[in-house]
Amino acid sequence: MARRATGAAQRVVAAAEVLRDEKFNARRIELAEAALETLGELGFARTSLREIAQNSAFTHGVFHYYFSDKLDLICCCVRHYKAKCVTRYDEVVASAQNRDELMEGFLAKLTATLETEARMHRLWYDLRSQAMFEAAFRKDVLEIDKSLEAMIWRIASRYAELGNKRPASSPAALYALFDGLFQSALLRHLADDKKAVPDLLDEVRRLLPTIC
Amino acid sequence: MARRATGAAQRVVAAAEVLRDEKFNARRIELAEAALETLGELGFARTSLREIAQNSAFTHGVFHYYFSDKLDLICCCVRHYKAKCVTRYDEVVASAQNRDELMEGFLAKLTATLETEARMHRLWYDLRSQAMFEAAFRKDVLEIDKSLEAMIWRIASRYAELGNKRPASSPAALYALFDGLFQSALLRHLADDKKAVPDLLDEVRRLLPTIC
DNA sequence: CAGCCGTCTTGACGGTTGTCCAAATTTCTT
């Protein structure tokens, strides 16, 4: 009897702890999301915890309560960013019935991303560069890079499949190509180069059928 | 007579001024070079003028004497870096007698660069990302990017020429591809991934003959 | 030699940074 009661009590305690943990984590993500706003605006180098707090509904103390460190906060931001980013093109891939549809869907999404989420993407490139200096970022960054490579590969292999072909390239090379093109287009777009987006679209429109 | 003397005096003054300017500029470059050392070690975000000064033979006041600003200093660093970087493969291109020689020379140089100048290259990626946030960097960064694209194009078109072919790609796409591959390899190399360099070499060895 | 000029040193400044903490407040448990 005592044992059963103890067991039940333990279960209740454990459940409560899980709940608390989940709440704690949800708060962390809320804070990370707020931090991403400022990080995307100012970049890693110019962003301070106080600046993040001021541009959000939180005080700077809260951030220290939920994160042991500035690095801890930014790592959390990076991880959270990943989840949002990696599925961006999945719907297009799933719904496209033929090569043209996939191509146009991809290009449309690419344009939208470049024009409305430029800030988040420049932050990604910023943090990836930081990972070259700060070992604490590397694991997460490399993981995200792998996920993005897989994302591009899903698009490419589906595109090839719709033409009864197979991609004539490795996933790594294909990702390098698209990432390089996107990065260059992003920089030009941020520098107010009106041809940045059309040039990118032209390039992709020509390359994708060649490789896949 | 008076006119001639004045003319001569003016010429002397002008010459002295040019000399002073040259000396001034040489000093700027000396300082920029010293700054690059620390920047390559710590990255843009973590580098302060005082840190730069401490890691060099100069005092922090000198930097303020020669540069109006921190941005001014770093812009000068970037411009100086460009000159060193852009000609890296020219000798290989000029001396190679056939496709194999060019390929192997290129790969050797690539390996050496990745292994001995990783710090300078991660700084380049860092500053290119900074340009997405800081408008003051954009002009120089875009210019360097164009130069690097031209550098890659010289290699590729020479490689094609040695096989009586023409590159089957635009300069922009080719640069995007190689830059993406190099960036990824650099990150992995810095993360102590032993396969980073061999993987890059394999990829290039396969891709170059396909495209050119 | 005196005076000037370009160069450099040194220290001080106001402001910002990451971090920490004591107290206040809210939320949960009993």
Added chain:
DNA sequence: AAGAAATTTGGACAACCGTCAAGACGGCTG
């Protein structure tokens, strides 16, 4: 309802930042 625990606040702290300026130094000119 009362006490405990979790959360939040806002301020204090030392360290550091970019910038600046007063003055020292050394070479050159007159």
